[in-house]
Amino acid sequence: MTTLEQDIVSMAIRAKKAARSLVTLSTEAKNQALLQMAETINSKRDFIQAENEKDLLNGKEKGLSAAMLDRLELSDKVIDSMMAGLREVAQLPDPVGEVEKMVKRPNGLLVGRMRIPLGVIGMIYESRPNVTVDAAALCLKAGNAIVLRGGSEAIHSNMALASVLQDSLVSQGIAADSVQVIPVTDRAAVNSMLAQEEYIDLIIPRGGEGLIRFVSETSRIPVLKHYKGVCHIYVDRDADLEKATPILLNSKAQRPGVCNALEGVLLHKDIAEGYLPVFVKAMKKAGVKLLGCSESVKIVPDMTPAMESDWGTEFLNLTLCVKVVSDMDEAFAYIDTYGSQHTENIITENYSNAQRFIAEVDASAVMVNASTRFNDGGELGLGTEIGISTTKLHAYGPMGLEELTTRKFIVYGQGQIRG
């Protein structure tokens, strides 16, 4: 084993040990620690920003883009929002120890399922250092230890935040090893982390598709991931078009760079001729570039013809594909082929079509008459989220506190034996 590997193993072992102590930590103690973290971040603002400045200077030297530097910066506003996030998580109900119901078996055994922490979460992420705080807060509240491995460009910021979080934990009598940042940012550290299946229970990668593929192909530990968000809206023949336009605009243009933004619109053929001109006008006004199928280009020639490679692309900018479909089955087939199991919506006033869409479409969130932007932990009522899973095992869709736990069976008996 190299020294690096030894260090990672040692961190993982310490995380496991810390996780054990978190299982029985009271909700009050966890909440106090979260509030203390917000306080300490505030009082150590200068230190955090000075360390962040080192990352920003390195980034400028390395020629990082303005967008990258923007994500990296721990401005007062970002720090305030990290503090608000910590206080918000302190307010959320603690899932640990919850038993939804107990059933009484014919032999008198009382059987239930109790929520318990998963154990140790490994988080692998890219530039944004605020993920360090957001992820640590959610993991702590759900009773898990966390081992974080951020990007090289944010290493000073991440180490500074980790030391502040650990100080807060220690001041509340909680094991510092509950939150650890790996101080090494090369790929060997990731490889070594992904081999600690004995100590780390779950890996959550956040970043580009390349990182996520690498992690899921390398990891011996289960991975919860989403590769990309290629979201669609199907505008049904029976759509209320007064609702359609604001929903389509909001889905595409409110924040085009995120995973729940709209990438493709499917229009029923019977409304295409009437609605396309209205739709194109509204989109163009919002600065959206439209790529149309041959049918739609026939109706509104003022659109770029889409190429095969455009279908299913996650543009993450103001580009949008438009396709005319002859019925809902064609819409389903399109979504099946080009969707990413993230968010799929229908606009319709037709009851049966709405119910069929909800039942049959395979995506982490399926919606009727609403913006795709609602596929978000906060908006769906989870409080906040640590990511969105587009694979089905354990969690499908936004992952909140509950998804950072599991359930064990608990049984209260009075001396029962099996016959």
Next chain:
Amino acid sequence: MTTLEQDIVSMAIRAKKAARSLVTLSTEAKNQALLQMAETINSKRDFIQAENEKDLLNGKEKGLSAAMLDRLELSDKVIDSMMAGLREVAQLPDPVGEVEKMVKRPNGLLVGRMRIPLGVIGMIYESRPNVTVDAAALCLKAGNAIVLRGGSEAIHSNMALASVLQDSLVSQGIAADSVQVIPVTDRAAVNSMLAQEEYIDLIIPRGGEGLIRFVSETSRIPVLKHYKGVCHIYVDRDADLEKATPILLNSKAQRPGVCNALEGVLLHKDIAEGYLPVFVKAMKKAGVKLLGCSESVKIVPDMTPAMESDWGTEFLNLTLCVKVVSDMDEAFAYIDTYGSQHTENIITENYSNAQRFIAEVDASAVMVNASTRFNDGGELGLGTEIGISTTKLHAYGPMGLEELTTRKFIVYGQGQIRG
């Protein structure tokens, strides 16, 4: 790609396609197919038993043990129980489409989580051919397709059962590819199967620890597994010893060869002197061989001293370890070190100790005053089970129909957009 790999890919692709059609299959259609399977197994009993006879003859030639041959045999009794199992699964409620509750968000969105099938399940198992039928039944009811890979010693039996199940599916208008048995039993077939992460959503291995380790180390697909069941009972100082003896006997001796059988007893030191002689006498009467710690051997010399390697061993026979502990914390530390996160029980009349044990012990089932043998899908109220998971992601403990599904978010809106 070799021809074998091509065949496996083709089976996986067909399974995925079949799975798609199962999503919208009605409960009634699934139940009819299950009942038809029972009918067809009955009417093809001679064919199934003739094929099974080939496996039994091969097994005898290869010198399989009597126990192995016994597991392999599709006697009338085993066939009857397969048929009963199919009818039982037909009776169970269909989890698909279930929405436990919907919440109304402040903006009026109605948000719920709907149960949906996982997709394609890959099952890798050893000798017992009845697993083919049991697993297929559960997967079909939960709306999943299944690809089965049984052991070489049962290949004729498995292929015969697969053909009978497929005939039943087709007679009910359901895709035959919903249930497929891989006709090749060498390891290359397993390797190839475990690489189909694009088409297979979950792997469930059932068999010895070696098989399970191999599968979980090789698979690119998520694996739900349990390595072994090393179950303990802690007899507290405040135990009702009238309850303790029958529970201990039932846990150890009712069926010693299974994963929820007892392997270790922890006795509080204050009751050891009084209770050990009673306990030893009862166990010896049941033919149990006891391996004791130095403390317990001092009290009852008529016991074999345990060696370090005995602690944490899954004996699967009438051997049982006994250890005197000074308090519950020592019991917890022992369970942490030697347990397998399967089943851990306490016998006590002390309210606080019972609650602490339930809350703090990490195992898929934690029980008070009951036999360890109750950690079983049927006994815990799941109807029936496809296995017991001792890892925490997705499922922890017995896996029934619900564990063969996942939940997607569904949202009913009235034109909402995000602000």
